[in-house]
Amino acid sequence: MSAYQNTQYQAVDTGASGYSYANPNSYSYNVAQEQKRQNQRSKWIVIASVAGVLALIAIGVGVGVGVAKSHKNSNTKSAAASSSNSNTSGVVQQTDPNDPSSFVKNPALKQSFYGMAYTPYGSQLPNCNNSLAEVITDIQLLSQLTKRIRLYGADCNQSALVLEAIKQTKVDMKVFLGNYPIATDAGQAYERQRDLIKDALTTYGTDHVAGITVGNEFILNYLTDNGGSQQDPNGPVGNAGAALLLTNITDTMNMVSSMNLDVPVGNADAGSYFNTQILSAVKYGMANVHPWFAAQSIQDAAGWTADFFATTNVAAANALSNKPTMYIAETGWPTKSSSVEAESDGPSNASVANLQIYLDTFVCQANANGTGYMYFEYFDEGWKDVQFGGVEGWWGLFNADRTLKNVTIPDCAAP
Ligand SMILES: *[C@@H]1O[C@H](CO)[C@@H](O)[C@H](O)[C@H]1NC(C)=O
Ligand SMILES: *[C@@H]1O[C@H](CO)[C@@H](O)[C@H](O)[C@H]1NC(C)=O
Ligand SMILES: *[C@@H]1O[C@H](CO)[C@@H](O)[C@H](O)[C@H]1NC(C)=O
Ligand SMILES: *[C@@H]1O[C@H](CO)[C@@H](O)[C@H](O)[C@H]1NC(C)=O
Ligand SMILES: *[C@@H]1O[C@H](CO)[C@@H](O)[C@H](O)[C@H]1NC(C)=O
Ligand SMILES: *[C@@H]1O[C@H](CO)[C@@H](O)[C@H](O)[C@H]1NC(C)=O
Numbered sequence: 303m304s305a306y307q308n309t310q311y312q313a314v315d316t317g318a319s320g321y322s323y324a325n326p327n328s329y330s331y332n333v334a335q336e337q338k339r340q341n342q343r344s345k346w347i348v349i350a351s352v353a354g355v356l357a358l359i360a361i362g363v364g365v366g367v368g369v370a371k372s373h374k375n376s377n378t379k380s381a382a383a384s385s386s387n388s389n390t391s392g393v394v395q396q397t398d399p400n401d402p403s404s405f406v407k408n409p410a411l412k413q414s415f416y417g418m419a420y421t422p423y424g425s426q427l428p429n430c431n432n433s434l435a436e437v438i439t440d441i442q443l444l445s446q447l448t449k450r451i452r453l454y455g456a457d458c459n460q461s462a463l464v465l466e467a468i469k470q471t472k473v474d475m476k477v478f479l480g481n482y483p484i485a486t487d488a489g490q491a492y493e494r495q496r497d498l499i500k501d502a503l504t505t506y507g508t509d510h511v512a513g514i515t516v517g518n519e520f521i522l523n524y525l526t527d528n529g530g531s532q533q534d535p536n537g538p539v540g541n542a543g544a545a546l547l548l549t550n551i552t553d554t555m556n557m558v559s560s561m562n563l564d565v566p567v568g569n570a571d572a573g574s575y576f577n578t579q580i581l582s583a584v585k586y587g588m589a590n591v592h593p594w595f596a597a598q599s600i601q602d603a604a605g606w607t608a609d610f611f612a613t614t615n616v617a618a619a620n621a622l623s624n625k626p627t628m629y630i631a632e633t634g635w636p637t638k639s640s641s642v643e644a645e646s647d648g649p650s651n652a653s654v655a656n657l658q659i660y661l662d663t664f665v666c667q668a669n670a671n672g673t674g675y676m677y678f679e680y681f682d683e684g685w686k687d688v689q690f691g692g693v694e695g696w697w698g699l700f701n702a703d704r705t706l707k708n709v710t711i712p713d714c715a716a717p
């Protein structure tokens with residue numbers, strides 16, 4: 303523990319409480335940067351869901367993120383389902399253009415990742431610019447890297463698109479569906495996504511569903527918006543936030559059982575922000591553990607992630623009688639920054655070379671250790687770069703156009 307309490311993190315302003323990740327009750331993990339990140343994210347979500355839609359459309363239209371330029375017709379479902387089911391992106395070849403399961407495997411890709419974080423391109427309100435054809439390409443690529451993916455939300459029909467793509471590609475893949483509620487909208491975002499998830503479960507069943515994650519960084523956001531993220535997630539404000547989210551978690555559990563299905567319901571939050579009442583209610587917890595935002599050097603990054611997760615998240619879960627299964631919800635390393643000030647986390651830079659080091663030191667070691675993790679992430683996300691800048695849009699193994707970055711994928715079979 304104290305091995306990590308070196309001078310490196312002092313380069314980052316971690317706030318008055320310093321940096322106490324080694325403490326199982328810690329809630330100050332990277333407070334300054336994570337808070338900034340979350341402030342930006344929650345603002346975006348609220349804006350997108352409530353009001354500033356026109357401005358966002360303008361931004362979205364104005365910025366070409368250069369994904370799959372051939373998909374000009376992706377707004378219509380019929381086009382996506384018929385003509386563009388062929389190898390339109392040009393990234394993945396199919397021996398039969400009409401059969402997505404006939405895709406040609408890329409020998410550079412190895413099924414070495416326990417799981418992978420994924421948001422289909424164009425799955426943000428209000429414009430919902432995703433397409434089945436693009437999701438099929440993604441699933442063809444993702445299935446060559448992992449047997450599990452994690453979604454964050456359900457807007458824009460992404461649950462059904464992913465399950466349809468798994469069906470058509472016939473790959474061995476399970477998905478953690480996601481519902482990303484907002485504390486201040488009287489349950490609108492939650493209910494909208496719940497209904498989309500219900501439809502998807504009704505259509506596709508649960509053979510390829512690993513779980514339903516209700517809440518993404520809900521407690522971190524709730525603390526940030528109600529007095530600041532320095533507060534204890536198990537203090538009065540954290541418990542008030544938990545009470546809100548628990549209504550949604552319980553509602554999803556009731557939905558699942560009323561459908562006579564057996565699907566675990568879980569929750570995801572930043573690694574230092576789990577509320578005990580929430581963790582006591584769920585089957586699994588997913589914790590973001592980011593060496594970059596914790597100002598670790600790339601040499602220490604993988605070891606720090608393993609240590610933080612074990613001492614903070616796994617230990618907390620094991621202390622509860624329901625013993626929720628814990629996963630790392632996000633871990634990775636960015637390859638570039640859109641601003642000079644975010645180029646470095648203090649000791650190390652955002653770069654492809656450092657992504658390679660993180661892959662080489664984390665992936666096979668975590669597999670051998672039996673850690674369940676969702677690698678962050680599949681591809682670069684242009685909308686995040688537009689909204690948040692810095693390193694936010696540049697965490698992909700693939701570029702936004704689905705070409706692999708200049709990395710060698712580790713070669714060890716994931717469980
Ligand atoms: C919609 O997606 C296509 C690629 O599928 C992209 O070319 C286009 O710019 C996107 N439009 C918006 C408004 O994001
Ligand atoms: C799709 O892939 C097949 C096999 O690689 C190729 O023969 C065909 O030309 C491709 N079609 C398109 C539209 O790119
Ligand atoms: C959602 O996607 C599925 C699979 O492509 C499709 O069958 C369904 O019509 C879509 N629903 C909506 C509302 O777009
Ligand atoms: C979901 O949670 C919100 C508070 O965040 C609450 O207003 C809403 O009633 C809840 N809805 C259900 C169905 O649980
Ligand atoms: C790392 O980033 C800093 C700026 O934060 C820059 O000055 C330096 O040249 C970078 N180092 C490398 C090796 O790219
Ligand atoms: C794997 O376990 C070893 C032994 O406990 C530990 O030193 C290492 O940091 C772990 N690495 C990962 C990536 O889990």
Ligand SMILES: *[C@@H]1O[C@H](CO)[C@@H](O)[C@H](O)[C@H]1NC(C)=O
Pocket residue numbers: 708
């Ligand atoms: C790719 O990375 C290797 C080092 O792993 C380097 O030698 C090579 O120049 C890089 N290629 C490109 C195109 O950047």
